[in-house]
Amino acid sequence: MISNNEGGSGSGLASRNLSVEIELPKRFDPAGAQEYIKVAIDNVVSGLPDPDSLSHEQRRGIIARYTAVLEGNFIYWMTATYLSVHSSEGHAIIEDNLREEVRDNHPGMLRRFAVAAHATSTDVDRTAIDRELQAVRAFVARLAALEIVLMMAFFEGFIQRFMPYLADLAVRQGSHEREYTDVHSVVDLAHTQGLLDAFASELSFVHEPVSHATLFEGVEVLRTLINAIIRP
Numbered sequence: 001m002i003s004n005n006e007g008g009s010g011s012g013l014a015s016r017n018l019s020v021e022i023e024l025p026k027r028f029d030p031a032g033a034q035e036y037i038k039v040a041i042d043n044v045v046s047g048l049p050d051p052d053s054l055s056h057e058q059r060r061g062i063i064a065r066y067t068a069v070l071e072g073n074f075i076y077w078m079t080a081t082y083l084s085v086h087s088s089e090g091h092a093i094i095e096d097n098l099r100e101e102v103r104d105n106h107p108g109m110l111r112r113f114a115v116a117a118h119a120t121s122t123d124v125d126r127t128a129i130d131r132e133l134q135a136v137r138a139f140v141a142r143l144a145a146l147e148i149v150l151m152m153a154f155f156e157g158f159i160q161r162f163m164p165y166l167a168d169l170a171v172r173q174g175s176h177e178r179e180y181t182d183v184h185s186v187v188d189l190a191h192t193q194g195l196l197d198a199f200a201s202e203l204s205f206v207h208e209p210v211s212h213a214t215l216f217e218g219v220e221v222l223r224t225l226i227n228a229i230i231r232p
Helices: 030-046 056-084 088-103 106-116 123-128 130-140 145-172 179-205 217-230
Strands: 002-004 020-022
Touching: 030 145, 030 179, 030 217, 056 088, 056 106, 056 123, 056 130, 056 145, 056 217, 088 106, 088 179, 106 179, 123 130, 130 145, 130 217, 145 179, 145 217
Parallel strands: none
Antiparallel strands: 002 020
């Protein structure tokens, strides 16, 4: 069950309050985890500001802050996910993801996308998301297998849903570069499911109860960072 409180009836970034309350699933299993992640992604996507209401600088800022987070952190976080898991299935799934990221130079795709949209990240953009970014890095450093796998499943699922919106912002900035958004609007669907499969494999290594609040801590700390990208 979700409670999504609007910050006002006007348009634009200032009118959106992206904080939500989500009822944790009753079941500690892949189906419950998948439902939680789906609801969390739906809520973030439904809270995206109307592109028609955004100024040139607001559009640029969203692209630039997204780039500042993804370009230098995604492979690092996925590597941490690989290091955290115990199952052979989990290792294989995450290794395939990492190989694709590196082999196809996804950071390079993102950089070209940002440059074409005249949205290269500045110190101001990086400062705007620094506190939330450091919180995610601190969480990732714990190498908590179940929690980080779910965090990355949420991230992959969000990215896939976010790509049409991000592409629209770039077009409004005068860009015709679509490789990054076209690729990730397709491959991240499979990546999300793969990580959920890895989560299912990791459950066999759990010998002590894990609270739901702990289980989804990574999802929530990353969601806070995504909200800072959208509405700093």
